[in-house]
Amino acid sequence: MFVRTAGERDLEAIRALLVETWHATYDTIYGAAKVTEITGEWHSLVRLKTRLVEPNSEFLVADDGEALAGVAFARSEIKAVKLHQLYVRPAMQGRGVGGMLLDEIEGCFPEADKITLEVEPANERAVAFYVAQGFVKTGTVNDCGRQGFGIAANVYERPIRWAE
Numbered sequence: 737m738f739v740r741t742a743g744e745r746d747l748e749a750i751r752a753l754l755v756e757t758w759h760a761t762y763d764t765i766y767g768a769a770k771v772t773e774i775t776g777e778w779h780s781l782v783r784l785k786t787r788l789v790e791p792n793s794e795f796l797v798a799d800d801g802e803a804l805a806g807v808a809f810a811r812s813e814i815k816a817v818k819l820h821q822l823y824v825r826p827a828m829q830g831r832g833v834g835g836m837l838l839d840e841i842e843g844c845f846p847e848a849d850k851i852t853l854e855v856e857p858a859n860e861r862a863v864a865f866y867v868a869q870g871f872v873k874t875g876t877v878n879d880c881g882r883q884g885f886g887i888a889a890n891v892y893e894r895p896i897r898w899a900e
Contacts, residue, residue, distance in 0.1 A: 737805060737833065739840040742795040747784050749804045750797065753825050754779040760826040765858045794844040798824070798833045808837040810845070817845045817896070819853040834865055842896050849896055854889035863890070870894045 742750060755775045762771045777783075787795045787809055798806035806824040810817050819841060824833045842851060854877055855862050871892035878888055 737798055737800050737836065739796055739798050739836050742788065742797045742807070744785065744788060746797055746804065747781050747788075750784055750807050751779050751781055753804050753807055754821075754823055757823045757826060761859055761861075762856070765856065794841060796837055796840055796844075798828075798837055805831075806833040806837050808841050810841045810851075812845050812848060815847065815849050816893075817841065817848045817851045819851055822853070829861070835869065838869060845896075850893050851896055852891060852893040854891055856887070857890050866892050 758771050758775050758779070759768065762774075766774070787793065790811065792812040794808075794810055796808045797804050804825070805828040807821060808819065808823075809821040810819045812818075819838075822834060822837055822841075824837075838851075842848075852874075853866065853871070855866060857863065871894045873890050874893050875891040876888060877891060
């Protein structure tokens with residue numbers, strides 16, 4: 737397994753990974769129809785393509801040479817990194833892929849001293865992963881993803897490991 741920068745040729749596989757992961761994670765929380773709506777908007781090929789060229793950001797995939805196992809996207813916000821996406825294909829969870837992606841994201845932003853993210857409180861597996869990675873809850877938001885969407889999330893952060 738290796739982590740590399742995502743390219744245009746990866747977009748369909750990234751979208752498929754995100755749709756699969758979202759349905760596996762969120763169907764029981766939001767219902768399949770709502771998940772389909774969200775993934776249609778948030779993970780469209782057009783939207784994913786803009787991430788390839790977004791300034792002050794990094795878009796990564798974990799690749800085993802045959803299929804993508806995970807994806808991460810983060811953006812620099814001055815001295816902090818905002819992790820917008822870190823998803824691992826359900827069959828690959830618990831194998832260190834998420835940690836590899838998180839480590840690589842941190843290394844992409846040498847000016848940053850902390851990393852922040854938002855996570856759905858009912859996504860217990862993700863919450864446990866981030867807590868195990870040293871993140872602490874620092875607050876909440878009412879509109880995770882986009883203004884007016886109405887999805888609540890907890891905000892977590894931790895210092896960048898090499899900056900401690």
